Each structure stands twice: as C-alpha cells, then as structure tokens.
Amino acid sequence: MFSEYTANELTSIFVMQGFSGLILFSVFLLMALGLAIIFGQMGIINMAHGEFMILGAYVTYLTSELFLNYFPSLFSGYFFIAMALAFVACALLGAFIEWIMIRHLYNRPLDTLLATWGLSLIMQQAFRSIFGAREVGVTLPDWLMGSYPLNDTIDLPINGFFVMGLTTVITVGVYVLTQKTRFGKQTRAVVQNREMAGAVGINTERVDRFTYALGCGIAGIAGAAFTMIGSTGPTSGQQYIVDTFLVVVFGGVSSLLGTIAAAFSISQVQSIMEFFLTGSTAKVLTLLAVVFILMLRPQGLFALKVRR
Amino acid sequence: MFNYQRLLSNQKVLQYAILAVIILVILPLSMDIFRLNLIGKYLSFAFVALGLVLAWGYGGILSLGQGIFFGVGGYGMAMFLKLEASSPANTAIQSTPGIPDFMDWNQITELPWFWEPFHHLSFTIAAILIVPAIFAYIIGVAMFKRRVGGVYFAIITQAIASILTILIIGQQGYTGGVNGITDLRTLLGWDIRTDTAKYVFYYLNAGLLFLCLFISAFILKSKFGRLLVAMREREDRVRFSGYDVSNFKIFIFCLAAVFSAIGGAMFTLQVGFMSPSLIGVVPSIEMIIFCAVGGRLSILGAVYGCLLVNLAKTNLSESFPTLWLFAMGSLFIAIVMKFPEGLAGIIEHNIKPAIKGYLADKKNKAKGEIQAPLETEKRI
Numbered sequence: 001m002f003s004e005y006t007a008n009e010l011t012s013i014f015v016m017q018g019f020s021g022l023i024l025f026s027v028f029l030l031m032a033l034g035l036a037i038i039f040g041q042m043g044i045i046n047m048a049h050g051e052f053m054i055l056g057a058y059v060t061y062l063t064s065e066l067f068l069n070y071f072p073s074l075f076s077g078y079f080f081i082a083m084a085l086a087f088v089a090c091a092l093l094g095a096f097i098e099w100i101m102i103r104h105l106y107n108r109p110l111d112t113l114l115a116t117w118g119l120s121l122i123m124q125q126a127f128r129s130i131f132g133a134r135e136v137g138v139t140l141p142d143w144l145m146g147s148y149p150l151n152d153t154i155d156l157p158i159n160g161f162f163v164m165g166l167t168t169v170i171t172v173g174v175y176v177l178t179q180k181t182r183f184g185k186q187t188r189a190v191v192q193n194r195e196m197a198g199a200v201g202i203n204t205e206r207v208d209r210f211t212y213a214l215g216c217g218i219a220g221i222a223g224a225a226f227t228m229i230g231s232t233g234p235t236s237g238q239q240y241i242v243d244t245f246l247v248v249v250f251g252g253v254s255s256l257l258g259t260i261a262a263a264f265s266i267s268q269v270q271s272i273m274e275f276f277l278t279g280s281t282a283k284v285l286t287l288l289a290v291v292f293i294l295m296l297r298p299q300g301l302f303a304l305k306v307r308r
Numbered sequence: 309m310f311n312y313q314r315l316l317s318n319q320k321v322l323q324y325a326i327l328a329v330i331i332l333v334i335l336p337l338s339m340d341i342f343r344l345n346l347i348g349k350y351l352s353f354a355f356v357a358l359g360l361v362l363a364w365g366y367g368g369i370l371s372l373g374q375g376i377f378f379g380v381g382g383y384g385m386a387m388f389l390k391l392e393a394s395s396p397a398n399t400a401i402q403s404t405p406g407i408p409d410f411m412d413w414n415q416i417t418e419l420p421w422f423w424e425p426f427h428h429l430s431f432t433i434a435a436i437l438i439v440p441a442i443f444a445y446i447i448g449v450a451m452f453k454r455r456v457g458g459v460y461f462a463i464i465t466q467a468i469a470s471i472l473t474i475l476i477i478g479q480q481g482y483t484g485g486v487n488g489i490t491d492l493r494t495l496l497g498w499d500i501r502t503d504t505a506k507y508v509f510y511y512l513n514a515g516l517l518f519l520c521l522f523i524s525a526f527i528l529k530s531k532f533g534r535l536l537v538a539m540r541e542r543e544d545r546v547r548f549s550g551y552d553v554s555n556f557k558i559f560i561f562c563l564a565a566v567f568s569a570i571g572g573a574m575f576t577l578q579v580g581f582m583s584p585s586l587i588g589v590v591p592s593i594e595m596i597i598f599c600a601v602g603g604r605l606s607i608l609g610a611v612y613g614c615l616l617v618n619l620a621k622t623n624l625s626e627s628f629p630t631l632w633l634f635a636m637g638s639l640f641i642a643i644v645m646k647f648p649e650g651l652a653g654i655i656e657h658n659i660k661p662a663i664k665g666y667l668a669d670k671k672n673k674a675k676g677e678i679q680a681p682l683e684t685e686k687r688i
Contacts, residue, residue: 045459104645109459110370111644114600117593118640125633242470242589245463280478287471291464295450298460 012154013275021271023160023229026167028263030222031240032247033174033256038215039245040253041178041191042208044102045113049244050237051123052094052216056086056223057232058131064138076141079224083166086220094216098209106208120238127234135233159228166225170218175256177214187211243287250290252300261301266290323608324521331514331611341503348510348578350618351517353378355571357599357610358520359564364596365604366528367560368540369457373465374568374595376472377440379587381569383476383483384439386582387423388432389492389500409491414481423482429496436573437566444565448558455554457543466589473588488583492576500577513574517611520567524607527563536560597636600643603652612651 005013031053038046046052063082067075097119105112140159147155178184189197190207198204226232247266251258266286273282294300335347356374363369396406404417411419425431447468451461476483484490494500500509527533539546539553547553576582585591602613617639625632647653 043459045462101641101645110462111648113370113372113459113462114593114596115641115644118637118644121633121637121640125630125637128633129630238590242467246467249460249463278478280474284471284475284478287467287474291467291471294460294464295454298451298454298456 014272015154016156017272017275018268019156019160021268023157023163024271025264025267026163027222027226027229027240028244028247028267029167029260030170030225031219031244032251032259032263033171034215034218034222035244036248036251036253036256036259037174037178037218038212039248040255041187041211042106043109044105044212045109045116045245046212046215047113047117047241048097048120048123049215049219050239050241051120051127052090052219052237053223053226053240054127054232054234054237055093055123056090056220057227057236058127058136058223059086059089059220060224060227061131061136061138061232068139076143079141083221083224086224087217088220090220090223091213091217095209095213097216098212102212103205103208124234124238131234133234135231135236137231138227140228163225163228166221170221171256171260174218178256183207183210246287246290246294250294250300252302255300255302258300258302320525324518327608327611328518331517332511336507336510341506344510345506345578346618346622347615348506348513349575350614351513351611352571352575352578353595353598353618354517354611354614355520355574356568356595357602357614358517358524358607359567360596360599361602361604361607361610362524362527362536362567363560363564364599365606366533366536366540367557368543369557369561370462370596371465371561371564372462372589372592372596373469374564375587375589375592376465376469377444377565377568378572378575378591378595379472379476379582379584380440380443381436381572382576382582382586383489383572384426384432384436384569385573385576386489386492387426388429389495389576390489391423391427392495392497393491393493408484408489410484410487410489411481416481420482436569440565440569441562444562445558448554448561452554452557452561457557466592469587469592470589473584476584476587484583486584488581488585490581490583492580495577501580506578509574509578513578516570516574520570521607521611528607532556594636597640597643599650601639601650603650605649606652609650609652616651 031049034052035046035049038044038049060079060082063078063085067078067081071078101115101119102112105115143158145158147157148161149155176184178187186197186202186207187210189200189202190204194204197207223232226236230236243266247262248259250266251260251262269289270282270286273285276282277285331351336344339347356378359377360371360374363371390408394406394408399405399407399409399412402409402412404412407416407419408423425435447465451457451464456464477486479485492500495505499505528536535546535551535556539556543553572582572586575586598614598617599610600613601617602609602611620635621632624635643650649656
C-alpha cells in the first residue's frame with residue numbers, strides 16, 4: 001500500500017495524519033480525563049458523559065453568538081470565557097445530578113450505567129428541543145483560523161495547536177489536582193478505602209460530589225474544544241462515548257498515565273490508517289485490536305494495584 | 309408444605325395461561341393484521357429480553373451487546389430470503405444477474421463466499437442457532453475465564469456492538485450498508501408479504517417464544533438456576549464451594565445469545581428487512597429497558613415489558629415525537645432508582661400484599677372485628 005507514493009509524499013502523509021491524530025488524541029484525552037476521574041475514582045459509569053460534552057459545546061456556541069452580537073470588539077478573546085462558562089455549567093449540572101441521582105446508586109455500578117443512559121436520552125432531547133436538530137458551528141476568531149505551512153506539502157491547522165495546548169494544560173492541572181492537593185489526596189483515599197477514609201474524618205459524600213462535578217466540568221471544556229474541530233448536534237456526544245470508554249478501560253482504570261497512553265495509541269493508529277484504508281475499516285481495525293488486547297489483558301495497559 | 313408448593317405452581321400455570329390467552333387469542337382477535345404484525349415485531353424483541361433476564365437478572369452479566377446476536381440471527385435469515393428474492397430471473401436487468409441488488413450497485417460481480425451457503429434453508433437455520441452460540445462462547449471464554457465481569461464486560465460488549473455496526477455500514481457491497489437487507493419476498497417460494505403469511509409468522513413467533521419461556525423456566529427451576537442466583541449474590545462463595553463459575557456464566561450467556569438470534573430471525577420474517585439500526589449500541593440498550601421494565605427477575609415480565617414499552621413507544625412517538633425520549637429517559641431512571649425489579653416486582657411486593665390485606669380486611673369485617681390495616685411491605 002505504500003508503493004504508489006514517493007518517500008517525500010509518505011513523510012508528508014505521516015506528518016499530516018500524525019498531526020490530525022494528535023488533534024483527535026487531544027479531544028479523546030480531554031473527554032477521557034473527565035470520564036477517568038468519574039469512572040476510575042468513583043466506579044460510576046457515566047453514559048451521559050458525551051451529553052455533558054455537548055452541553056459544553058452549546059455553551060461555547062451561545063457565548064460566541066453573544067459576543068458576536070453584543071461585544072464584537074472583545075470577540076477575539078471570547079473563547080476563554082466560553083471555556084470557563086462551559087466548565088461551570090457542566091460542573092453545576094453534574095453536582096445537581098450527583099445529588100439527585102447518582103448518590104443513591106453507589107455500589108450498584110451497572111445500575112448507574114442504565115440511569116445515566118436515561119439521563120443522556122433526556123439531555124439529548126432537551127438539546128434538540130432548545131437548539132434544534134440541525135448541527136451548529138461556532139465562528140472562530142481570526143487568530144485561530146488558517147494554517148501554518150511547514151513546507152510545500154505540509155500544512156498544519158492553527159486551531160489544532162490551540163487544542164493541543166489546552167489539553168496539555170488541563171492534563172497537567174488534573175495531575176496536580178489529584179496528586180498534589182488536599183482534595184486529590186482525599187479523593188484517592190476515598191477510592192482506596194471508603195470506610196477508612198470516612199473514619200479518619202473525610203466527608204466522603206462531599207468528595208464524591210466534587211469529583212463528579214469536576215469530571216463533568218472537564219467534559220464541558222472538552223466540549224468547548226470540540227467546537228473548534230467539528231460542528232455540534234444533539235447526538236454528537238453519543239458517537240464518542242464508546243470510544244472514550246474504551247480509552248479509559250484500555251489505559252487501565254484510575255491511571256492517568258494509562259489514559260494518556262491509550263488515547264495516544266488509539267488516535268494515532270486510527271488516524272494514520274484512515275489515510276490508507278477507508279475511515280470505517282480503520283476504525284473497525286483499531287477497535288478490534290483494542291478489544292482483543294483487553295481480552296488478553298483485562299486490567300488495561302497500566303493497572304493500579306488496589307486492595308479491595 | 310406440599311400444598312403450599314402445589315398452590316405456587318398452580319399460580320404459575322395461571323400466569324402462563326393468562327399470557328397465552330392474551331398473545332394467542334385476545335390480541336389477534338382485537339386488532340387488524342397491521343397492528344398484529346407490529347405486536348409480532350415487539351414479541352421478537354421479547355426473545356432478547358428473555359435472554360437478558362437469564363443473563364442479567366439471574367446471572368448478573370449485563371451485556372450491552374445483545375443486539376449483536378439479534379443482528380446475527382436477523383441477518384442470517386435476511387441473507388437467505390434475499391438470495392431467494394434475487395434469482396437470476398428476478399434480477400435479469402442487473403449487470404450481474406443472480407446476486408442481490410445492492411451488490412450489483414456496488415460493482416460486485418460475484419457472490420461472496422460467505423453468502424454461498426445461505427442458499428439452503430437448513431444451513432441458514434443451523435447458522436442462526438450455532439453462529440451466535442460460537443460468538444458468545446468466544447467472548448464468554450475470553451472474558452469470564454479471566455474473571456472479567458460487571459462493568460468491564462458491559463463496556464466491551466458495547467464496543468463489539470459498535471464495531472459490528474461500523475463494519476456492516478462500511479462494507480456496503482457485502483451487507484447492504486445503512487439500508488440493510490431489504491425487499492425480501494418469498495420463503496421457499498411462498499410469499500411472506502401476504503396477510504396469511506403474517507398470521508402464520510405471528511403464531512410461529514408466539515410458539516417459539518413459549519418454547520423459550522418453558523426452557524428458561526425449566527433452567528431456573530433446576531439446580532443450575534439456584535447456582536446462578538448464588539453466583540450473582542456471592543460469586544466467591546460459589547467458587548469456594550468447588551464450582552467453576554465461568555462455565556456457568558458462559559453457558560447462560562450463550563443461551564441468551566441463541567434466544568436473541570431466534571428473535572432476530574423472527575423479526576426479519578415478520579418485518580421483511582434487517583438493518584444495522586437494530587443491532588448497534590442504542591437498540592442494544594433499549595432491549596435492556598424492555599427487560600428492566602418487565603422485571604429483571606421475571607421471565608414472563610420480560611414479555612410484558614417488551615409489549616408495554618414498545619406500544620408506548622409507537623403511540624407516543626406517533627403523537628408526541630418530542631416527548632418520547634423524555635419518557636424513555638425518565639423510565640430508565642425511575643426503574644433503576646425506584647423499581648429495580650420492574651413491573652413484576654411492583655406486583656409481587658406492592659399489589660399482591662395489598663390485595664391480600666384487602667381480602668383479610670374484608671374477612672375480619674365480616675367477623676365484626678376491628679383491626680389495624682395491614683401495612684404493605686416496603687422495599688428498597
């Protein structure tokens with residue numbers, strides 16, 4: 001399959017496909033981070049995660065419309081405000097959902113899966129009723145448009161760099177938050193032994209609510225980033241949820257490094273194969289490989305040893 | 309003691325008889341063939357729900373990929389019917405006569421090898437029963453022997469359902485793509501689109517469903533059924549007692565898969581097409597709600613659940629299309645949070661005690677005694 005391309009062309013293909021793979025990796029990672037926090041730390045299967053992401057995307061869309069119509073002079077900076085708003089909106093909704101629904105379902109992981117699926121259906125229909133079934137796209141400020149020409153054959157889109165930078169910042173933030181702060185220590189303590197954590201005075205219910213809200217909030221940021229590379233529709237979230245769960249499980253639950261490695265390998269393999277095969281074949285092969293590896297190694301790439 | 313058990317089994321017989329009367333007599337008499345055909349379609353989903361009661365309710369294995377097996381059965385039957393519908397005489401206008409029309413549209417000039425054996429009905433029926441079992445066996449061995457269960461199993465089966473859908477949609481020339489396999493006409497030269505055929509298939513479907521119900525009831529009553537419950541509650545203890553838990557799980561998962569495949573085949577026969585929209589992630593989860601509404605511990609409940617949810621879906625989405633997803637989502641949440649045992653649980657724990665209390669009340673009043681009203685048992 002390589003024979004009809006020259007060496008120079010092949011390099012360009014690999015660089016460009018690798019770059020688009022990196023963008024895909026960033027979105028996967030952003031989505032998977034929120035999910036890894038919720039699933040890995042709390043054992044909750046959040047099937048509504050994709051819808052939280054889409055909520056973030058719609059918040060970004062609304063903010064961009066708002067700025068376009070009322071504060072055109074500030075338009076170039078709207079994206080940062082949109083991201084903050086998306087985070088807050090999703091985190092608040094997440095905390096509410098945790099309070100009304102999830103907290104009654106701890107210790108019943110399969111049931112959280114079904115309940116959050118119901119939630120995702122409701123959210124989808126709510127999006128459809130409010131924003132319409134048609135997909136919407138945001139207007140990007142000028143500095144995010146266009147591409148950066150590396151040489152004659154290679155063009156790298158600028159918003160890709162932005163998404164990657166954003167992902168790096170968020171990932172580092174999550175790492176610091178879970179590993180270095182008091183809140184992170186409490187979360188990890190609750191994960192490892194809920195009764196003992198409660199016994200030493202950690203308010204486990206509050207930790208649970210914050211964790212869930214944080215995961216949803218990160219999904220909101222992922223949604224904001226998502227608007228830069230694709231348009232947003234009521235069911236866009238559902239297309240990503242299976243992939244994202246595979247990323248989290250493949251990487252090994254509650255291992256940040258594993259999530260990163262899994263997101264990277266899946267997105268790169270898929271993106272590079274997409275050029276040579278059809279998109280659907282590439283996806284099928286990638287997912288099959290992941291499922292096959294998971295069958296051989298159910299604990300994922302990087303497993304954290306926890307005494308249960 | 310003997311009398312008590314006797315009563316219980318009488319009650320069970322009565323429950324089956326009621327369902328049989330509803331399905332075999334009341335429904336066919338009360339609606340036209342179009343509506344009855346819809347009911348037949350819903351009942352083909354009941355096979356999947358029944359399998360889920362066994363695997364999920366009793367075995368504790370939540371498979372989010374039952375659509376896979378439904379699809380295997382459905383596509384197997386559809387391939388046979390399609391080959392019959394695309395005889396060289398029927399497809400003379402194609403550039404390659406004798407192959408299904410969608411292959412011709414996709415510039416395929418020869419029947420692919422895996423379509424060849426579907427010329428024979430006996431092979432098709434065998435494939436519908438055996439292929440899902442093998443498929444489920446492979447998945448089951450890979451997962452349960454490594455003691456992967458619960459959430460991981462759910463996610464991986466969901467991923468497999470997603471893979472299968474992408475594959476079928478992507479390989480349009482071999483599978484019919486998004487549209488699926490349509491325009492099915494005859495079964496062994498007998499037109500399946502007539503009203504008579506629809507009645508025949510409805511009763512065939514009902515008969516097969518009752519056969520599967522009896523098989524399930526038999527299994528649950530046997531020692532194996534007790535073991536399943538024990539496994540679900542305390543897997544370790546069953547293992548320590550010397551049983552190989554994974555083999556039981558694999559068996560029940562395979563059985564559920566075969567049931568689903570039968571349902572898929574009956575779906576194709578009654579509805580006249582098969583498409584990827586019935587086997588992916590979303591329909592697979594919908595099938596779980598059928599089972600959950602009826603009651604995940606009740607094999608008869610699965611049938612009622614299918615009928616009720618699908619009737620509600622058809623009626624609601626006809627008259628209030630926007631409301632349907634809200635209703636479905638709320639149903640999911642309400643069932644999981646308030647009624648984990650579904651309708652069967654409500655009847656068992658709320659209605660039956662209430663009736664008993666009411667009857668006891670009446671008796672007491674007849675005797676002239678005043679008694680505090682019986683409190684119905686509260687369940688979490």
